[in-house]
Amino acid sequence: MSISQWPAQERPRERLLEYGAAALSDAELLAIFLRTGVKGRSAVALSRDLLQEFGGLSQLLNASMQQFCAYRGLGQAKYVQLQATLELARRNLACEVARESALSSPQAVRDYLQIQLQGLEQERFLLLLLDSQHRVITLETLSLGTINAATVHPREVVKATLAANAAAVILAHNHPSGVAEPSRADRQITDHIQQALALIDVPVLDHLVVGSGQSCSFAERGWL
Template identity: 40%
Template sequence: MSEGQGNYHISVKELPASERPRERLRQLGPQVLTNAELLAVILNTGTRGESVLELAQRLLVEFGGLVGLARADFATLQRFHGLGEAKAAKLQAALELGRRLALAQPEERPTIRTPEDAYAVAGADMATLEQEQLRVLLLDTRNRVLRTVTVAQGHVNGAQVRIAELFREAIRSNAPALVLLHNHPSGDPTPSRADIELTRSAVGAGRLLGIDVVDHLVIGHGCFVSLRRHRLGFDGT
């Protein structure tokens, strides 16, 4: 097949051996590869006149890095020049596996001592969501995360979220404490009046049920606000 044909793609095999991401991964391990090289392994082929590494680099630039890629929906990825349906599917599958692995870690349950600890569990993941979502971190007696439960999606405030739903899984799991987390897709983590009211209601209900509401985090793009730290909805404020 000649380079002049329209369906010609530059494959990884046509790169010099020292530049082939798959060979570098095999010899040195995945941890030494750049984000572009890791994407190149997944995508495997480039486009006409463009190597797979160049395609991967263009993807990262266009979407603003891995976080931007994770936020992109399937249709958007599929329309990107050089991807198409098959590559878009591979890319989304790989990113989803990475997200699930980051959330799983059953052998190393994170302990929540600070708001930063709670943010580390799900903050990066929730920052990429295009819809507002409310999750609950269920904690054991040592404040270790038992599991994460998604309670609501869409508009998260006191009008849409039933307080009983916040505590349903905590009661079933006999969890003595929990942390609320929800995201603002706008990227601004400033708590709204509804966020504060939801927190106040949850804290009050938790006292009646004997379940400690440790904190409520509002997550933006790469940042968050701890309502407990700012005394919003806690201590009768």
Template identity: 40%
Template sequence: MLMIRDLRRADRPRERLIRQGATSLSNQELIAILLRTGTKEQSVFHLSNELLKQFGMIQQLRHVTIEELMNVKGIGEAKAVQILAAIELGRRVLSKQEEERYTIRSPKDAASYMMTELSGLEQEHFVALFLNVKNEILHKQTIFIGGLNSSIVHPRELFKEAVKRAAASIIVMHNHPSGIPDPSPEDIEVTKRLVDAGRIIGIEVIDHIIIGNFNFVSLKEKGYM
């Protein structure tokens, strides 16, 4: 059983992080630093590897609960709390401060704004970004959660909020739990319906972006708008 003390000092995760930076470490090594110690039966490396195996992808830890963590053999309450605290810190670092106005200059800007929040979700989330005349985000709102179809995505709900926020334009976004952001016929139909409604009201829907597993497709770039 490989223990941290068995490694040369220069090869230990903490020392490598100090010397080479956190990006040089694997997911297993970063988790090992958080856990600090293993158990009598498992080294901290084995324990961190078991944790990763349990959840498949590192991104799945974003929504993990303390109960799910403690179901991993060797993870007690104290270690579970350490992991959850680290996850929440990461979430807060990545979140946009409300007082900051994030400007959308391209589909990539819009996708980047929501990528971390929407990637890896198990249900579809349909989100609207309401923009001012400078393409700065005034407000973000989840319009609904569930499968996308034209009967659920009603223009009334979207544009009621746009008028309330005095928005000049809207970008709509949703995720594909499959991780593949290719637009479906339903996605294209919903987009055209919202664009047509926006033209009548005078509030432009400037893009519909589909988020996959940390990738995206812009329906405007694809020529569907």
């Protein structure tokens, strides 16, 4: 049975209009994006198959074009549409965090950093530079690869902070393993950066570790 033959209250588009996008499952939202299924599989059924095949929504959204297009029912056009949608989400969040203080909209900042880092296969260390009102000045990538004292040096953080005339910073990096729990090395690096920035009177407001669909905040743990 195709989705058009389902009861109206069970169709993803009708459910979105009635209850809002947040009420829909990952599979239902993906089905709206895909619009059509394949022979013998509705868009919702295809979406469930895709989420299971890729291991979840994050892995699907961050799949390479080759991985994405290899699945029956998908193709380059849908891959391009998906990447455009993701970039729109990134830019929307960037605008939101730029307008507000990072302290007055911490969830927006968290969402912004998560969408920048989630699903990456390589570790990336980001530095969010803030002005005296805690509004975003810019976001810089400080390191690619395994995060350790050799790749993320406090001197580089101080240099970037001074160059931007930043009054505060937020640190963020991802764990490609998907587990957001900070390591001992993560805590040591944060301590070193915090000590270095204290010399120029710039606080570290938070360090966010991003995993698969989850994140851990140093500030919420009381570690800063």
